[in-house]
Each structure stands twice: as C-alpha cells, then as structure tokens.
Amino acid sequence: MPTAEQRRRLRKWRAVKDWASKGTIATFGIAVIGTLVLMFVYLFSETVPIFGSASMEPVTGYEAPGGGNTVHTAMERYREVAVRFTEEAEAIFFDPNDGSIINREALERTEGSQVTSYATGEARSRLIGYGLDDGRAIFARHDYDITYPGGQRTITPRISYVADTPEPLEVFAADEYRLDAIGVQRGRRGTAVVGANNERQQLRIVLFEEDEDFLTGAVTVERKVHEVPWPGDDVEVTQILMDTTMRNLFVGGDDGRLHYYDIAQMNNPRLIASERAIDQQAAEDAGEQATVTALDFLLGAQSLISGGSDGSVAQWFLTQGDDGSRRLTRIREFDGHEAPVTSIGPEHARKGFATAAADGTVKLHYATSHRTLAHVDLGDDIAIDSVSLAPRHDGLMIVGEDGTFRYLDVDNPHPEVSFSALWQKVMYEGRNNPDYVWQSSSATQEFEPKFSMVPLTIGTLKGAFYAMLFAIPVAVLAAIYSAYFMSSRMRTLTKPTIEIMEALPTVILGFLAGLWAAPFFERNLPAVFSILILLPLAFVAMAWIWSRWVPSSWRQRIPGGWEAAILVPVVLLVGWFAVTMSPYIELALFDGDMRQWLTEQGINYDQRNALVVGMAMGFAVIPTIYSISEDAIFNVPKHLTQGALACGATAWQAMATVVLLTASPGIFSAVMIGFGRAVGETMIVLMATGNSPVTNFNIFEGMRTLSANIAVEMPEAAVGGTHFRLLFFAALFLFLLTFVLNTLAEIVRHRLRRKYSSL
C-alpha cells in the first residue's frame, strides 16, 4: 500500500495526464477546422494580389546629366545604367539613382549637320535613329555587356551601329532634303530607315537588305530605295512607324489621322486607308488643330498606341474584314489626359504602356485588360517631354520640358487581370472579332496572354451537366429501388459492388473513357443512342412479360425484391443487340457512317467529347448520389408508408406520393454533393477530353474544365506570376463552390434528420 503522500502524488500525476490528453485531443479536433481555414486563407492570399492595382513612387529627380535637350531615355534590366540621347546626337549613360554620368559617347554624324528628327524601334530592340538636315540618318543601338568579375555584376554600356558602319545612312542625301520625320526598324530582312520631307512631300524607304551566303556565312548588304506615295496634299508627316515584319507602315499626320500603307511588296507600296485618330469635331470646337502627338508600337509591333493633342489615348491594330480587306481599326480607348499626350513608353515584355502629358500627368495602362492602372501627377510645372519604362517594368524615367529628370519606382505585377479580361469578350491582337479565349502561353515572347475564364467555366459546367444528366436518373432510381423494394439478401450483394464503384480510382475511369470508350463510341455511335432509348423500354417490356406471360409457378420460385437480378441479362442482351445492330443502323439511316453524317450536318465531332466524359464522370458520381439518397429514403419513418399502404395504396403509390416527397430534400442534397464532385473531378476530364477550351454545349465536342486546366498548366506556370495566381484563383473558386454546395447539403440533411425524428 503506497503512503498517503505517494497516493496524493499519483492522483496528481493522473490528473495531469488526464488534463494533457484532453488538451491534445481537443487541439487535434479543432485543428480540423484549422486545416480548412488554412487552406482557404492560403489560397485566398495567393489569389488576392491579382486584384490589386499598380503604384508609382517618385524616387529622385535631377538636372539632365551632361546637359542639353533629351529626345529619348532608356534603362537596362537591372536599372543600374540608364541612357539619354540628346538633341545633339550624343548618348550619355548615367546612373538612374543619382544622375551621375557613367560614360558618354557622341554618335557619328556628318560634319556640320543638324539633327532634325529622331525615332526609336520597338522598346526592347534598343534602337534609335536620328534624321539629319542633310538627308542622312543615324541608326544605332545601345547595348549592355554584363560580366561577373569576382562574382560581382558589372554592366558596361556601349553604342553599336546597326548597319555595320558608323557612317550615317543616306536617305535624301543626294538632294540634301532634310529629314522632317524618321522611322527605323530592324527585322529579318535587314535594316530599314523611312524618312519624310514635308516641304517636298517625299516619303522614302531605304532598306539595307541583308543576304547571308549560306556556305560562307558572309553577309552582303544591298541598299534599296523605295518611294512611298504621300498620304495627302496638305498633310505634314509627324510620326513614322514600320513593323518588324516590314509589311506594314504607319504614318501619323498633323491632320489627326493615321495612314496605313501595305508595303509587303516594297517596290509597290500602297496607301490602304487613313483613319481619324483624334475626334476632330471636339478639337475644332475648342478652336485647335487636333493632331497625333505621340505614336508607338506595343510589344510585338502589332498594336499601335496613339496619343492625341486632346489627351486621348487609343489602341489600334489591323483587322481583316469579311471581304478580306485589311484596315486599321481603333480597338479601345483608354482613360486619357487633360493635356496633349507627349510621350508613350511601351513595356518591354508585356502589352502595357505608360503615357505622359504636357500637364505633368503620367498614367500606366494595359492593353488586353483595358485598364488604366496607376496615375501620378507631377504638377503643371513639369511639362513632360518623354517617358520610358524599365525592361522589367519596375521603373519609370520622366524627362520634363525644362530638361529635368524624374525617376520613379513602379510596382505593377498583375495588370493583365480585369473584370472584362476574365469574363467578357475581348478583342485580341490579330483577331477580327472579340471572343472568349483561354490561351496562357506560347512559344514567342510577343505573345498576348489570353485569360478569359469563360471557356473554362462553361467547360466545367458542361462536363458536370452531362455527367448529372446520366448520373441523376440512374442513381436516384437505383436508390429508390434498393431502399424500398430490394430484398435484403440482394442488398448484401449490391452494397459492396456500389462501394467498389465509389472506390474505383478516377484515373482508371478516365483511362477507360479516353482509350476504350472514346474510340468505341466513335465507331458505334448508333449503339450508344439506341441503348439509351432501348434500355428503359426493355425494362418495362420485361415487367410486362414477367407479370403477364411468365407462368406463376416460375414467378413464385423467385421471391420479390430480385427484379434487378432478373434484369441483368436484359441489360446485357440490349447492349449486345445494340452493338450488333449498330453498323446496320448506320447503313440504313446515316449513309454508312454516323460520324461523317454528323459532320455533314455541320456538327463537329471530337473523338474525346462531352458524351464520353458525361458517361465516365456520371459513373464516378453515381455512387455518391446513390448512397446519400438511399440513406434519405431508407430513413423515412416506416409508419408513414404503413399509413399509406393501410389506406389502400400500392407499394409504388406509397413510394411516389409519401416517401419520395418526404425524402426529396435528402435527394436534393445528394444531387448537390454529386454536382460538387463532378465540378471538381480532374482526371476523367483530363483523359477523356481533348482539353481544348471551347465555349459551347455541343455534346460531341470536348472542353477544358477549371480543374483539368490547373492540372495541365500549374506545373509550368511561373511562380508568383499572373498566370500562376489565376490558377490559384480557379482553385479558390472550386474550393468555395464545393464549400457552398457541401455546407448547404449538410444543412439540408441536418434539418431532414430533425424532421424524421419529430415525425
């Protein structure tokens, strides 16, 4: 016998253990909620940044490094070196953080000549061109050599000349016309300079066509000159842009119009159309001449952004009409400025751009999402002359008319997302009509990501819809039968089978659907539909035969509640019959090939289609719906049915009028849970459809669902990017949808249980 002290200590120790185990167990119990909350919070926190906006923060400002007037600025990707090109054709490299000069280099030009115009290529090409008053042009590029001596990054800037010679290129050199406007571009064909002289109304393309000898690799350059018709008699050319394919030339005039030339055949350039870029009427009312004051390409040189003297900002690109004619179309108008737009700074890797106006305002826009993301007002005293974005769109350089520099930090991580980009039809570059498109990546860098959630949402609903169409009748009818009519011995056989059905991995179902069912359905399309029609008829026919034709001595041998077992051979027979008859039906009704016949009727047929998915996914959700609705029907209090039977109802009448009505909320919640499962199902859809994001409900076409899309694209999405977060958004959406469905179903079932116990 332990002493009192020992017993007291033991008791205390036991109390501590009791308390500790209670604490541990309670922690784990509550951790279940914690898990769910953690999932939600995490998914939410990964998603929410895409709905944020952008910001611009002024960092510093300084006088123009090196003095003189600036025509163009740029930065390299690490924002350690910036460059400004002056009116005197000098490149001055400086540190953007404090304006200290790193290096300066004067571009070569002919003695005594004056700069009269300048131009830049697509932002990431780092090209700059100067037009001179002697009819010559300078065409150069600013390059940055990055080395890592001693593990430390060192950036050495330099100037290189595009046409292999530092000598200025001759445009109107023979006549010595000055270059009033210039456009430069470098493409696959070589280097091109376009010059215009307003006095003589001359517009000329000088192409330095490069030809590489494929044996020696030696490049020969041939200079070709092409004259381009002047856009209009009283027009003065202010802007010239040529795209990188060198097939299209855009000229902006002081008449507020954009002129589009087709120069695919350079020896025969044609003026296709002149479009009004600026609302002339409004400008005239204000007593001004409306002009295009800024014009630049977006990334990829497909879209033009125009800025007008009235402060308007618009996006343009070429579209093709129904008759095949190409015209320059105004795609969308952005939130503009109060004062004339003076400069456009396109992003280097996305379809965004910054605009600046004479009243000191700067705005950040994004083309695809049609958003104006940020806005900063530097005050009237700094009439902005030029604006440029850093290659990683994280910095902004502004030059005022007075020559002062302002340097801003930009935070603009997810401009691609807006309500219209996700849920509305969008006019994408290179397309002729607005559309819903999901296309997140492509091989080229100029690609415009298309993030419409509509095709994925429609695909998800489509898959779930066809699955439910198949699953609800089978599952609910089977549940009614098993809960009410089936003999208990048959139940012991059916129950494990259904449990196996529930346990079958969806990857197996998907694989069978994709590799076996899809080709089988394609070959035996009539069989599929005839089974769907014949089966119910055969069941009713069998009922008739059994109750009227089969001798009662036979009937008595099989007790009630085994109808399902009797019908198994009927199912097999109908299946066999339909498959055997399938080719004959094709021969008789569909010219020998139903698939071909469908195509001729204008119905697209994919081998892996919604029909296959509907069947396979239906198969997957049948057990879910079945077991919950069976539970609901089985638990209807027995005295209700007994009452109905006592009043003279047949078993079926009692079922249909009393039991089903009482259990209907339970069946409803079963359907909801089944729907939730079908919406989130991944592997079946992934394997049994072609995963093409189409927006229709055609049963013979495939789809791409939100879940399959996550499975396909998540491993490739860049961490933290817009695409990555959009996939998280899809996951969050699925999470919330199933959360709502399941919680609702749970509440309905809870109420039903209470109702049953009160009945």
Added chain:
Amino acid sequence: MRDWFKQGTPWIWLNAGAVALSLVMVIGLVGHIAFNGLQHFWPRDLVAFEYSEPDRDPVQVLGEVDRTESLTGRAAAERGFRLETEDELVTRHRIKRGNRDVTDRDFVWYLEQHMGAWHYPEDAVRLERRQWGDFYGFLDEVRVDGEVVAEGEAAWDRFEELFAENRPRIQEIGRIERIEIGNVNAELEEVRLAQRRLAADETITQEARTEREAALQIQRDELEEQYAELEDRRNELLERIARYQVVLSTIEGHEVTHGMGDIVKPSRPNQMSVVDKSIFYVGEFWDFVSGYPREANTEGGILPAIFGTVLMTLIMAVFVTPFGVLAAIYLSEYAKQGPLVRMIRISVNNLAGVPSIVFGVFGLGFFVYLLGGAIDELFFAERLPAPTLGKGAVLWASLTLALLTLPVVIVSTEEGLSRIPGSIRHGSLALGATKAEMLWRTVLPLATPAMITGLILAVARAAGEVAPLMLVGVVKLAPQLPIDGNFPFIHVDRSFMHLGFHIYDVGFQSPNVEAGRPLVYATALILVMVIIVLNLTAVAIRNRLREKYRAESD
C-alpha cells in the same frame, strides 16, 4: 394495361433496371480491365499471311492478332482501305507486327477480305528487346566473334544456350549501373556538398580550412577512382557480351543483327505447349511486377511505381492516423453538442468534398514552395539554388494526401466509437478511472478495428488519387527509388513514381500509345485489385464489428 401502369409495377421494374445497369457497369468494367490486363502476358501464336489489296503489291505479314472488329464499308473506305463495294460490312484485324526499327508502324489494320490463308510458322521467333519493342521474324544464324557457329534448325538451341550463358552478365551490368554506380555517385555528392559547406564557412582558420580541403580532395579522388573501376568493369562485361550475336530476318526479308545484350526474352510461341505458355506467362507477369520500365515506360516492369505508391501511402498513414483518430475521439468523446461541433462536422464534410486538385494546388503552394522553400533556406543552404525540399517530394505528396484522406479516417473511427456501448465507459469510470484512462485502456482498444478500417479506406483512396500528386512530386520516370542503401535510407525529398500516374502517363503522354496500351491495362488491373481488396477488407472488418457490438449491446 392502364391499371397495371397505375399500380406502378413498371416503374418498380424501371428502378430495378437502374440497379441492374449499375451492377453491369461495375462488374463489366472490372471484368474488362481484368481480361485485358491478364491476357497481355499470354504468349499468343504468331500468324503469317499474304495481304494483297487491289492495285497494290502483295505483302507478307507476320504478327499477333491484337483486335478484330467489323465496320461498314464506307467507314472502312474513309479509313483508307480499298474496297470493291462499300455497301456491306467488312471485318478487319489489327496485327501487331512489331519490328519498329525496320517498319514504320508496329500496329496495322488489315481487312480480312484481302488476306490470304493464315498459317502459323513453327520457327517464328518473338524477341522482347531492350529497344524498338518486339521483334517478329525468323532466326538465321548465331555468331560468336563474327564467326557463324550455328545456322538453320540448330541455331535456336545454340542461341538459347548462349543466351542463358550471357544472362548473368547482363544482370551484373544492370546491378553495376543501377546500384553500385549510384552509391558512388551519392558519396561523391556528399563530398561535393561538404566542400561547398567548407567554402561558405567563415568561422574556421586558414590552416584548418586547407587541412579539411585536402582531406576532402583525397576522399574525392578515391571515389572517382572507384567510379572509374566500376565503369571499366561494366565496359569489359559489355565487350564480352558483344561477342555473341544473332542474325534474324523479318518476313519481308529484312536482315537484322542483334547482340545478346539487346535481347530481354526470346520465345517461339508457335512451338509452345499450353504448359510452356503458362510457365512463360507466370514469368512475364513476375517480370512485369518486379522489373524496371523501359522505352519511355511503354515496356518493362512497374516496380518503381509500385514502390513509390506503397511508400507514399505508408508515410501518409503515419501522418493521417493520429490526426484523424484524435479528431474523431474529440468529436465523439469530449466535445459537447454545440456550434463548435457543428463547425467541425461541416469542416470534415467539406474536406471530403473539396476537389482533390485543390488539395494539390494547396500542397504545391503551401508545402512545396512555402514550407519546402523555408526548410531549404534553413537547413540545405549549401545545395541552393538546386532545391532539396522546395520541389515535389514524397514527403509533400504524403502530407497532401493525408489532408485529403483525413475525413475518411475521422468518419470511420467516429462510427466505431459510437458503436461501443456506453456501459463499457460507465463501468470503467465507476471503477475510478479518469476519462483519459477510460479512453486509452478500454474504449480505444475496442475501437481499433474501426480505426484500421478507416486507415485501410484512406490508403485505398490515396493509392488511387492522381490529380493532386501531379503537382506535388510524382514524375514519369524517377531515376532513383526513394529508399536505397545510402544514408538516410528513406529519401523523403525525392520525387517518385505512382501507379495511377503511370497509367495516365503511358496511356496519354507516351509517343506510342498503342504499344503501351496492354501495359496500361495490366497496371490498371494491379491498381484496381489492390483497391478492391483493401475496400473489401475494410467492409468485412466493419461488418464484423457491427455484428459484434449489436450482440453486445443487446
């Protein structure tokens, strides 16, 4: 008739029909998989015939009949067959003719009406090869060091003899490549990491540094020497095997030469008796279960996939069992009915209903990038930027699936706990036990079968789940198993192969879907069997438990 409908008899039958349809679908599906999965290993006879389509030169065909179907003439014409009339049904056979190295396609459809008489050449040979899939043809001669040592009839026996002689060498090469070189590589990696750690360490003195560096260099040199030795041994073996060659010809007359090392398994199915075939069948099945995959997974075995699946579910069980069981105990023993319990129940239901891919997304973001990334920074900094746990890994896959299967364990355990009669609890408490003692000593032992049921169901669920795994660590081909002889033996940071993903990958991502199809069926069969057995076991345990407590509570 109207009365008959009014009474509802046909509707009852219609309902019964839904049950019948479900039964047929389930049993048919499992049967379909079983049939296709099992028949793949049976050595089928090689059929030879002459195929002459109108307006084309007749060709000789040798191969296995893979599938037969009938279709309408028009459909056949659209698939490129030449027919005299399109108005009738035609039969076509798909022949697996192998020889991917000399012919363009290994599976070809042939119309029956253009086939000559079928015959089964006695001496037709089927070679399972390391590359290019199967070979079908005839054995011409056997060469040793370029000299012909046997031809014609005698060639086969000689070939079998030499093949048996070289088998141990081939296995030895496999062992060297897979295990020994792997071990040396692992040690080399350790030394490399030690060197990097040393270079990053700023606390030690210059002398100590030089000393350690020298020691590591010596270690490294030794290992590299070992590596070279192993390579020499392997090359020597390869050379020896290369001495033996067989010359074969296809039925079209192409001559093909193979070294013994190229051949996995030779057979002459047309000469085999049923007993021979059965033995061959068992051997094939064993090779499938115990072998490594070849040819972009479309041939060979699935050992790594089985291994990965088992390991992943085991680790998952370690996480999910305590969590699930304790949560269930809380729900049924401690918690008082109220909003908190309602919330926990709703959470459990929702965890069960959340799509599995969402768990995958969560696992990728939270476990892999967030947790894994943090662990890498803290403990494996010397390996950066190559991630250790900041990428898909067995550990993260297991944790993700543990969350996914949590509700299964909770629901099952709770059900078991609720069936234990209250009298047992009361008796225990009446004897003076604390609540904890009552639970641990009396209730939990009684509820063990219920927990096991839950665990089995969770394992079955996890074994079949693929979608979340695709994001958190499954790969199509893992170079190393997650368990090997190198410290720490269980490598939870490695990616792994999985049966379910194997099915998806071979069936849908592989370049030659037709060749891989039988293998997919066989893999599916194994997966389905595992899951069915697990589920039926769980059901059986649960039923026994119910019976037992029904008897006790009466």
